[in-house]
Amino acid sequence: MQRQFHRQYRLLLGKSAQTGLLLTSEDLSSDKGIRGLRMTFAIDKDTTKESNKSEIKIWNLSDASLNLIEQEDLMIELSVGYRDDLGPVRIFIGTLVKCVTKVENDGKDVCTSIICSDGMLAIRDSILSTSFAPGVDSLTILRATASNMGLALDVAEDVKGVVYHDGYSFVGYAKRSLDVICEAMGATWSIQNNMLQVIMRNGITRKQGIVFSPSSGLIGRPERVIKSSRMSNNTKEGERQEVINEVGLSKREKSKRKKQREKKRKKTSQAGWKIRTLLAPTVNPGDAIRIESNSVSGWFKVESIKHSGGTFEQEWTSEIDCIEVMLDE
Template identity: 25%
Template structure:
């Protein structure tokens, strides 16, 4: 992994709204030559998938102050960044679906159940007709705008958090969208061999047989791989020290005695405890032999092993 070995854990949890994202901030704070966690204990369990079902996040905060606890309510936005010294990355952005506070012994524990774009996926509708000559990219751009998700210029010029490999298709007889966006996206992506999802509140579109185009993440026992990966010829499951760069759609290059090769991350679980040893992820990925061929011809970038 670029940036060094996986030690000296760091984290930041921001609670707020889209316009005021940092109403409450918890995390590592500067110390003398090190970083110390806040006095509050934060535990998290994040589930992410390359498919359009909303990513889920469970967050537990122990002993918040009364004011911050009272401000928490369904709809509040949680932004969780995790990593290590030299590597901090957003792991999850999601709105609170449920908030519950209860006393556990001497502590007061607040639990949040969050969804990444849950309301967007379930509730967005669009009614629009397109004339002949409209491109698939134009239609998807309008859908992204209707979903009101953050977007940035992608290599093909579309407005998405990430969109790669979108075919240059032209609707010769026009196209019509009517009703829930999810049904339209499901139909279009099935037709053109794409996977769509919301990742950290941004629309991501990746071809089923391709990947996000980011540098492949090298994972070995030296860079955080735990235990022995399980591989059935197509799907590989493995555990690792928590790594925020292992994200749905990205390539990972596994190097172990049992399993080696390139895999595309399909889904995973990321979990941690700021006041305990737990700081792990469990990943399910699919084999990518075509990408492996590119590696062998040195056309695909690979993140180097720490210290190399």
């Protein structure tokens, strides 16, 4: 994190590297891409099973270039970084969801906005019809499911498989099978850069060690974030109406409904931190990072991250929401 100078990027859009459109920074001489165009990116990632999203904007593409990228299920791969560090690192790979081109600046510029989704095709199109013999391990099923979805698989070290003594059969969308398998292991799944990532609920990935401090990319002061209870005024009013409607019910049924209401309104508040850093393309949701500042110091799990920047933009940053975790030092 000490060599964050000389920004570089590489953006590939197309069905393949041979037929796609390549945009690169000026100093990537090894790439035969288009240089000098204005490009911005805004990427949102988190640990949920909803696909990660990004918006990439490019100005003043030629008609020939527009014809190349205005295709259904276009693949987009963006790599960014610093010349004096690791160079361009893949920060997002996904599929075109929406492409809009419009005139700006009184007709002087043409802006193309590309909305992309990570893992959209795998989630949308993967359907399973499979069965496994008695004694199969859930990790074996995970590997087969990831392969069926066309995804690499990354399983955290503390995820332990469970044995299906009667075997396992499933017919339907692969994402539903992932729900079943991960629930049995106490784990969660998400797709990160076209990779199926499986971590324990409240757990972390295999990757840890990046330190953010004022001398290594941390910008400003970390913000303390407390998420309040999800219970709204509408929920409270709904509970009062439920009590009124229970008139005439048996004591047993009333007791059952009371327990259900208590479960619904269980506190879900959680303390965490929000930090802003120089662009950190290697950090992904679920990773463990270390924060060192005057206000807070320790290990934290990345819950979500937003990357933003561009070729002519002043800022080139990441915004990270994280919660504290206990790691062996």
